[in-house]
Amino acid sequence: MKQYSRSIIFTALMVLAFCFVPDMARAIGPPDPCDSGPCDPDTPIDGGVSVLVAAGVVYGLKKIRDERKKKLNKLP
Template identity: 60%
Template structure:
């Protein structure tokens, strides 16, 4: 019976502490120096490179298609 009571108390204690803990603990208090500018150069560069690669592929495919139709 003591084992059951001890297990019950541990479970209740964990339940209560895990429900109260998120309300009392904060990961951050806020940004003291907000940065209004977002770095977008990496994403734009990748999109530009992908667009150029896709365009080159389409041009090559069209040229192959035209040469195959002529012969």
């Protein structure tokens, strides 16, 4: 019975805790300081994307090279 009451108390506390999460998630930050013109984005998108594209190209070239080696080794 003691375990059952602990389970109910824990469940009730979790439900209450999650009831307040949406209120905290909807918090609005300060207004945008540069309303007069376009601003730079807060996230540096260019650096990461260019590294991912370069890694994809290198991976694709490696796959093509491996396939060509495999075909050359199968020739009689």
